[in-house]
Amino acid sequence: MQAFRTVTTALVTVSMLGVGVLVAGGGRAAPTGRDDAPRLRVLVDTDANNELDDQHALAYVLFNGRSFDVEGVTVNATRGGGDITEQVAEARRVLTLCTLQDKVPLKAGANGSFTQIRPHLNESTFDGMDAVDFIIERAHAAASSKLVLLPIGKLTNVALALAKDPGIAAKVRIVWLGSNYPDKGEYNQENDLDAVRYVLSVNVPFEIVTVRYGKGTGTDAVRVTRDEIGKRMPGKGPRAASPVTGRHGGTFTTFGDYSVNLFEHIKLDGATPSRALFDMAAAAIVKNPAWARREEIPAPALVGDAYQPGTTNPRHIIIWTHFDRDAILADFFATMDKPALVSPRAM
Numbered sequence: 001m002q003a004f005r006t007v008t009t010a011l012v013t014v015s016m017l018g019v020g021v022l023v024a025g026g027g028r029a030a031p032t033g034r035d036d037a038p039r040l041r042v043l044v045d046t047d048a049n050n051e052l053d054d055q056h057a058l059a060y061v062l063f064n065g066r067s068f069d070v071e072g073v074t075v076n077a078t079r080g081g082g083d084i085t086e087q088v089a090e091a092r093r094v095l096t097l098c099t100l101q102d103k104v105p106l107k108a109g110a111n112g113s114f115t116q117i118r119p120h121l122n123e124s125t126f127d128g129m130d131a132v133d134f135i136i137e138r139a140h141a142a143a144s145s146k147l148v149l150l151p152i153g154k155l156t157n158v159a160l161a162l163a164k165d166p167g168i169a170a171k172v173r174i175v176w177l178g179s180n181y182p183d184k185g186e187y188n189q190e191n192d193l194d195a196v197r198y199v200l201s202v203n204v205p206f207e208i209v210t211v212r213y214g215k216g217t218g219t220d221a222v223r224v225t226r227d228e229i230g231k232r233m234p235g236k237g238p239r240a241a242s243p244v245t246g247r248h249g250g251t252f253t254t255f256g257d258y259s260v261n262l263f264e265h266i267k268l269d270g271a272t273p274s275r276a277l278f279d280m281a282a283a284a285i286v287k288n289p290a291w292a293r294r295e296e297i298p299a300p301a302l303v304g305d306a307y308q309p310g311t312t313n314p315r316h317i318i319i320w321t322h323f324d325r326d327a328i329l330a331d332f333f334a335t336m337d338k339p340a341l342v343s344p345r346a347m
């Protein structure tokens with residue numbers, strides 16, 4: 001795997017030492033997961049085969065059945081994980097290892113970009129149609145709460161769904177793992193700049209869970225070492241009915257064992273050699289907003305590849321920063337220790 005989004009600095013060590021920034025969650029909704037809290041309806045849109053954080057995000061969501069109802073998993077293809085068939089294959093491996101392959105819908109999405117696909121949205125078939133139509137269908141599904149769209153790759157599928165059916169904007173909350181806001185660059189963003197521009201242009205609830213390579217204030221700070229994974233993950237999760245062949249070869253019957261294998265085949269980075277679980281952190285702060293700092297700002301414009309402040313823009317978005325690395329990883333490992341599988345959805 002090529003580590004496209006790996007940039008490291010010594011700043012990372014700050015979070016590794018546990019000098020996390022704890023932020024009060026005053027005035028926000030209580031975390032989900034309590035027995036009396038309603039579960040959030042979530043749809044995860046993933047470039048599952050890129051690096052190794054998507055897989056951990058998927059398992060974390062699928063094992064948080066007390067916090068989430070998972071409507072389904074849609075897939076997109078960024079340049080780091082092969083084409084859409086390879087991305088879907090990895091998502092299916094994780095679903096199978098989580099014993100939910102027949103219980104949670106999995107839909108292939110866009111190989112190409114928003115600008116390439118948009119002119120074809122009203123044709124009988126188009127690149128990414130299964131995922132795009134599924135997002136629209138689930139957004140309109142009768143429910144007492146908005147559907148949380150959790151894109152953890154490029155924004156293409158979500159932007160296409162909004163373009164095809166603008167009526168879903170009032171029925172969803174988009175929480176995107178991406179961008180180094182306010183700085184430019186970032187892997188998910190660069191994989192489809194026009195998709196980001198489109199979502200910024202539509203009046204839809206939009207939250208950006210920042211990445212911020214090399215800085216302690218983004219999800220780049222939510223890092224684990226190979227040693228931590230090796231100690232905490234072996235055998236974790238339910239046991240699959242039959243072995244699953246991993247993307248690096250070998251066969252596995254638990255997600256925990258596959259996690260160890262993924263970490264054995266990835267290049268570590270950082271002052272303390274480690275990997276960030278960017279995508280998992282995004283799912284974690286949906287579960288418990290107190291694990292990061294939430295700021296509402298006028299929606300900026302993305303001009304070229306750089307953000308321009310939207311100081312007078314009446315439309316606002318949310319920016320998430322300052323992740324509580326220790327609390328998020330403690331919950332991740334606790335979830336792996338005692339998984340509560342999400343409820344099956346009628347397929």
Ligand SMILES: [Ca+2]
Nearest residue numbers: 047054152153
């Ligand atoms: Ca991803």
